[in-house]
Structures are given as structure tokens and as C-alpha cells.
Amino acid sequence: MTRLRDILLPLIVLAALLGFWEWKVAHDAIPPYVLPAPSAIARALAENFSSLMASLATTLTVTLLAFLAATASALALAILFSESRTVERTFHPYAVVLQVTPIVAIAPLILLWIGYDRVTLAETLIAALVAFFPVLSNSTLGLRSADFNLVDLMRLYGASRLQILWRVRLPTALPFLLSGMKTAGGLSLIGTVVAEFVAGSGAATGLAWRIVEAGNRLEIATMFAALALLAVTGVGIYAALSLLEYWLLRRWHESAIAR
Amino acid sequence: MxxxxxxxxxxxxxxxxxxxxxxxxxxxxxxxxxxxxxxxxxxxxxxxxxxxxxxxxxxxxxxxxxxxxxxPIGFVFQDATLMPWTDAQSNVRLPLDLQHVPRAEGNARAATALARVGLCGFERAYPRELSGGMKMRVSIARALVTRPxxxxxxxxxxxxxxxxxxxxxxxxxxxxxxxxxxxxxxxxxxxxxxxxxxxxxxxxxxxxxxxxxxxxxxxxxxxxxxxxxxxxxxxxxxxxxxxxxxxx
Structure with missing residues (x-):
């Protein structure tokens, strides 16, 4: 019952919103280059379906590559940080600098260095830099949150650092890591969009570039269609990661237990 | 001693x-x-x-x-100090796992230790499903499993x-x-x-x-x-x- 309500209510709101939009555009005779009606957007989506799907595939590939690269490297660095205070004190300031520097500002530089002939690599790097920090800070906190007594118990039974890491610190960090990954998933998509904007017309054919291109041609309905696909992608990433989180934590973590 | x-x-x-x-x-x-x-x-x-x-x-x-x-020493803390992400049997087996005791033997010894503290049949229960007293029993079973x-x-x-x-x-x-x-x-x-x-x-x-x-x-x-x-x-x-x- 609750599940049905949770799905149905947002859908009713969506339908009402689209209906009002459709009516308003027709009633006020708003020109399509200002605001196209939902039906026009749907038509644009259908007409450009195959090329938009190809663009979606391009954007999704970069997003997922960036997400995986950011998660893996941030977790690895977090493990180094948690095992050695010296390493953390040395490198943490740089991680913060990376975090507070607007990546948009260094994106052109990264593209220049890596080159327009390897634009996918450059875009992946930019998006990964955007997604990196939340995984790093969350995982570091998680790895440090291990129960001291449990670590002592492991030592009492002669556990090595690697065994303590694997059996206590990493499981403790898992909820933190997953929370960081949920943030990083959204940020990967944002980073990819930014990278595509910056990469421009070169070899980039992702959804973000399609938005710029359609805007230049005043094909506003196509622009909205690409935007809708980006939004659906973002929701899809979030939903997939939430599902992963639920599946991994449902037996033991307070956050995932249904009441 | x-x-x-x-x-x-x-x-x-x-x-x-x-x-x-x-x-x-x-x-x-x-x-x-x-x-x-x-x-x-x-x-x-x-x-x-x-x-x-x-x-x-x-x-x-x-x-x-x-x-x-x-x-050989067994240690029991004020809190049960269990791993919340795994069941009672794996918690009790932890010291044996660290000593590379084969899994089957470890499970058998863990079951015996759980039975000694009156938790027969709770091998598969997660810590959050147990009361405070039962968690403490699991903790004692874990301390006993190495035959300290x-x-x-x-x-x-x-x-x-x-x-x-x-x-x-x-x-x-x-x-x-x-x-x-x-x-x-x-x-x-x-x-x-x-x-x-x-x-x-x-x-x-x-x-x-x-x-x-x-x-x-x-x-x-x-x-x-x-x-x-x-x-x-x-x-x-x-x-x-x-x-x-x-x-x-």
C-alpha cells in the first residue's frame, strides 16, 4: 500500500504538471522557440531517437568510467590516509585544494594537455575529479570509525594490519563509502556535462553537447528532449546506487532496516 | 598463572x-x-x-x-563488541579465522561455544536481532572458542x-x-x-x-x-x- 502510494503520488503530480504545461502553451500561444509543449518535446525525442540514444551512450560511458575511476582511486587514497597519519597530513591539503577549485576553471587546461584527439579520456578525467572528493572524505571517516575495542580484540588474536583493514575497517566504512558513492554518482554526471560543454564541437557528441547544438539552431524541443534524458540518467544512477546500498546493508545497518 | x-x-x-x-x-x-x-x-x-x-x-x-x-587469553569487553555486519556464528568464529582454522571446523567449534552459553539455534542471527544479554553471550562464546x-x-x-x-x-x-x-x-x-x-x-x-x-x-x-x-x-x-x- 505504502509502496503504491510512494510511486503513484509523484506520478500524479507529474501528469498534472505536464497537463498544465501543455494547456498553458496552447492557451497563451507561446512560441515553440521560447517554450515547446510536452507533446512537441516527445515528438522531438521520437524523431531524433537513434541519434539521441547514441549521445546518451557517449555521455553514460564517460559518466560511468569517471564514477568508477573516482571511487576506486578515492577509496585507495582513503585506505592510505587511514593507515598513516603522515600520509594524510601530507596529502590532505592537496585533496582539499582539488575540492575547492572549481573544476570548470581547470577543465580547458585538462583538455589542452590531454588533447582533443583523446577527448573521452579528458572528459573522464574532468568528471572523475569532480566526483573524487566525497568518496575520499566519506571513506576516510568510515575507515577511522572502526570500534576501538574490536580492533584491540583483533590485535589480541594476532591479526595483521591487513586483516584488521579487511575484516573490521572496510566493513565499518561500507555505509560511509556507499553514501559517498551516491553523491559521486550525481557529480560524475555533472562533471561529464561540464566536460562536454568545454570540449565543444570537437569529437564530443554527448547529450550536453547536443543541448548546446540544438540551442544554437533554436531547436528548443530537441534541447528539452536531451535535457529530459539527462535527468532520467541522473535519477537512474541514483536509483541504482540506492538499490546497491539497500542490498548490501539491509541485514545489519540501521539506515537500511525497514520499520 | x-x-x-x-x-x-x-x-x-x-x-x-x-x-x-x-x-x-x-x-x-x-x-x-x-x-x-x-x-x-x-x-x-x-x-x-x-x-x-x-x-x-x-x-x-x-x-x-x-x-x-x-x-591463550579470551577477552570480553563492557560492550558486546560484535561485528554488526555478520551473524553470531561468524562473530564467534573470528578468532579461529584469524588463526586460519578450516572453515568447517571453525563453524563446528563456534556452534559448540554458542551452545555453551545457551544460544543453540542462534548461529544465523545478526547482532541487531539479539537482546543485550544475548549479545553479551555471543561475546563470551567468542572468548571461549579458542579454549583459553x-x-x-x-x-x-x-x-x-x-x-x-x-x-x-x-x-x-x-x-x-x-x-x-x-x-x-x-x-x-x-x-x-x-x-x-x-x-x-x-x-x-x-x-x-x-x-x-x-x-x-x-x-x-x-x-x-x-x-x-x-x-x-x-x-x-x-x-x-x-x-x-x-x-x-
């Missing part, structure tokens, strides 16, 4: 005020098969003493001697309600008495409860407030004891009388 001589321990000694002196000149011995309670007010350093014995930290001064070598000869307990029942505490006291006593031969299991039990130390111990060491030292060494007559019997109340009175005034 072991003897501590002139043990001192200070925490954060680099601070300006010299940190906190937990123990000063602590000396006592424990014989094989004894059930010794370390009784004292909160913060008197009794938990520190237990951690030193376990080897979890070194003393600043003094020595801990093991005439017959350091035996020395069991160290750090206020294990302090957080439990009275009936659960009484039941666990009886079970602990039974585990100690049922040890294969009289001298095979030695227990050091840290507590701030006079009643608990009176009910369980063969000997009570009363400690002073910080810095901790031994204020009284009270040997008790052999059990079994009945709660609220005149003999038991007399034992409680003797222990309470030995507690330093500051703790009252």
Missing part, C-alpha cells in the same frame, strides 16, 4: 599537567584456577590493568611475569538489566566450575559491583581510586553461594567494608 609487580601507567604524559596517572605500584598475583574480581570505583584503573595483562598496551614501569608462559586458559572480563554485565545480569552471572560461574579440571580456567573479572564480586569470586582485590593500587585482598570461602543468604550478606559486608571511603 601470572604476577604483576610495581606496575605504573600514565596516560598522555606529555601534557603540561602530566596527564592522568591510572595505576601506581600495582602488584598482585593470580594462581591457576582462581576467579579473581578486581573491584573498585569507576576510573580507578581496573580496566587499564586488564588491558595491560592482555598485552594490549605496555606498562610505563613494572613487569608482568608469566611463570608458565603466557596462556585465562578469561579476562571488563565489566561485561554493567550495561544489562538485573535479571539478565543474574542469569549471566550464573552461567559464567557454571562455565568456570565446569572447566575440565579444577585449575584449567582462570578468570579475572573487573567490576564495580560489590554483589557481583561477592557472588562470583574465589578472591576479591579491592582497588583504591586513581591512581589504582590494591587496598584489600579478600579470599572468599568456596561456593556455591545463595543470594540473600546470611553467609552471602556477610561476604558482601566484608567486601563493602574494605572499599576505600572515597568510593562510598
Amino acid at each position: 601470572l604476577s604483576l609487580s610495581a606496575i605504573s601507567k600514565r596516560f598522555s604524559p606529555t601534557r603540561k599537567e602530566g596527564g592522568t596517572e591510572a595505576l601506581r605500584d600495582l602488584s598482585f598475583g593470580v594462581a591457576d584456577g582462581e576467579f579473581v574480581s578486581l573491584l573498585g570505583p569507576s576510573g580507578c584503573g581496573k580496566s587499564t590493568a586488564l588491558r595491560l595483562i592482555a598485552g594490549l598496551m605496555p606498562p610505563d614501569a613494572g613487569t608482568i611475569a608469566w611463570p608458565n608462559g603466557k596462556p 586458559r585465562l578469561l579476562l572480563l571488563d565489566e561485561p554485565f554493567a550495561a544489562l538489566d538485573e535479571p539478565a545480569r543474574a542469569a549471566l552471572n550464573d552461567d559464567l560461574l557454571r562455565l568456570w566450575q565446569d572447566a575440565p579440571d579444577q585449575k584449567s580456567l582462570t578468570v579475572i573479572f573487573v567490576t564495580h559491583s560489590v554483589g557481583e564480586s561477592a557472588y562470583l569470586s574465589s578472591r576479591v582485590l579491592v582497588m583504591t581510586p586513581r591512581p589504582g593500587r590494591i587496598a584489600a585482598d579478600i579470599a572468599l570461602p568456596p561456593g556455591p553461594r545463595r543470594r540473600l543468604s546470611p553467609e552471602f550478606l556477610e561476604i558482601e559486608r566484608r567486601i563493602a567494608a574494605a572499599l576505600p571511603a572515597a568510593a562510598a
Whole structure:
């Protein structure tokens, strides 16, 4: 019952919103280059379906590559940080600098260095830099949150650092890591969009570039269609990661237990 | 079993005020098969003493001697200290896993240990599905699974309600008495409860407030004891009388 309500209510709101939009555009005779009606957007989506799907595939590939690269490297660095205070004190300031520097500002530089002939690599790097920090800070906190007594118990039974890491610190960090990954998933998509904007017309054919291109041609309905696909992608990433989180934590973590 | 001589321990000694002196000149011995309670007010350093014995930290001064070598040790903390992400059986099996005992043998020994603490059939239960008393039983099973000869307990029942505490006291006593031969299991039990130390111990060491030292060494007559019997109340009175005034 609750599940049905949770799905149905947002859908009713969506339908009402689209209906009002459709009516308003027709009633006020708003020109399509200002605001196209939902039906026009749907038509644009259908007409450009195959090329938009190809663009979606391009954007999704970069997003997922960036997400995986950011998660893996941030977790690895977090493990180094948690095992050695010296390493953390040395490198943490740089991680913060990376975090507070607007990546948009260094994106052109990264593209220049890596080159327009390897634009996918450059875009992946930019998006990964955007997604990196939340995984790093969350995982570091998680790895440090291990129960001291449990670590002592492991030592009492002669556990090595690697065994303590694997059996206590990493499981403790898992909820933190997953929370960081949920943030990083959204940020990967944002980073990819930014990278595509910056990469421009070169070899980039992702959804973000399609938005710029359609805007230049005043094909506003196509622009909205690409935007809708980006939004659906973002929701899809979030939903997939939430599902992963639920599946991994449902037996033991307070956050995932249904009441 | 072991003897501590002139043990001192200070925490954060680099601070300006010299940190906190937990123990000063602590000396006592424990014989094989004894059930010794370390009784004292909160913060008197009794938990520190237990951690030193376990080897979890070194003393600043003094020595801990093991005439017959350091035996296998089981340790039970005030909190159950279980891994919430896995079931009771895996929690109990942890010490064996660390010693690379084969999985099947580990599972069998874990099941036996769980049965000894009255948790037969709870192998698959996760800690969050268990009550406070049951979690503590899992923790004790984990301490027993390596067949230790020395069991160290750090206020294990302090957080439990009275009936659960009484039941666990009886079970602990039974585990100690049922040890294969009289001298095979030695227990050091840290507590701030006079009643608990009176009910369980063969000997009570009363400690002073910080810095901790031994204020009284009270040997008790052999059990079994009945709660609220005149003999038991007399034992409680003797222990309470030995507690330093500051703790009252």
C-alpha cells in the first residue's frame, strides 16, 4: 500500500504538471522557440531517437568510467590516509585544494594537455575529479570509525594490519563509502556535462553537447528532449546506487532496516 | 598463572599537567584456577590493568611475569563488541579465522561455544536481532572458542538489566566450575559491583581510586553461594567494608 502510494503520488503530480504545461502553451500561444509543449518535446525525442540514444551512450560511458575511476582511486587514497597519519597530513591539503577549485576553471587546461584527439579520456578525467572528493572524505571517516575495542580484540588474536583493514575497517566504512558513492554518482554526471560543454564541437557528441547544438539552431524541443534524458540518467544512477546500498546493508545497518 | 609487580601507567604524559596517572605500584598475583574480581570505583584503573595483562598496551614501569608462559587469553569487553555486519556464528568464529582454522571446523567449534552459553539455534542471527544479554553471550562464546586458559572480563554485565545480569552471572560461574579440571580456567573479572564480586569470586582485590593500587585482598570461602543468604550478606559486608571511603 505504502509502496503504491510512494510511486503513484509523484506520478500524479507529474501528469498534472505536464497537463498544465501543455494547456498553458496552447492557451497563451507561446512560441515553440521560447517554450515547446510536452507533446512537441516527445515528438522531438521520437524523431531524433537513434541519434539521441547514441549521445546518451557517449555521455553514460564517460559518466560511468569517471564514477568508477573516482571511487576506486578515492577509496585507495582513503585506505592510505587511514593507515598513516603522515600520509594524510601530507596529502590532505592537496585533496582539499582539488575540492575547492572549481573544476570548470581547470577543465580547458585538462583538455589542452590531454588533447582533443583523446577527448573521452579528458572528459573522464574532468568528471572523475569532480566526483573524487566525497568518496575520499566519506571513506576516510568510515575507515577511522572502526570500534576501538574490536580492533584491540583483533590485535589480541594476532591479526595483521591487513586483516584488521579487511575484516573490521572496510566493513565499518561500507555505509560511509556507499553514501559517498551516491553523491559521486550525481557529480560524475555533472562533471561529464561540464566536460562536454568545454570540449565543444570537437569529437564530443554527448547529450550536453547536443543541448548546446540544438540551442544554437533554436531547436528548443530537441534541447528539452536531451535535457529530459539527462535527468532520467541522473535519477537512474541514483536509483541504482540506492538499490546497491539497500542490498548490501539491509541485514545489519540501521539506515537500511525497514520499520 | 601470572604476577604483576610495581606496575605504573600514565596516560598522555606529555601534557603540561602530566596527564592522568591510572595505576601506581600495582602488584598482585593470580594462581591457576582462581576467579579473581578486581573491584573498585569507576576510573580507578581496573580496566587499564586488564588491558595491560592482555598485552594490549605496555606498562610505563613494572613487569608482568608469566611463570608458565603466557596462556591463550579470551577477552570480553563492557560492550558486546560484535561485528554488526555478520551473524553470531561468524562473530564467534573470528578468532579461529584469524588463526586460519578450516572453515568447517571453525563453524563446528563456534556452534559448540554458542551452545555453551545457551544460544543453540542462534548461529544465523545478526547482532541487531539479539537482546543485550544475548549479545553479551555471543561475546563470551567468542572468548571461549579458542579454549583459553585465562578469561579476562571488563565489566561485561554493567550495561544489562538485573535479571539478565543474574542469569549471566550464573552461567559464567557454571562455565568456570565446569572447566575440565579444577585449575584449567582462570578468570579475572573487573567490576564495580560489590554483589557481583561477592557472588562470583574465589578472591576479591579491592582497588583504591586513581591512581589504582590494591587496598584489600579478600579470599572468599568456596561456593556455591545463595543470594540473600546470611553467609552471602556477610561476604558482601566484608567486601563493602574494605572499599576505600572515597568510593562510598
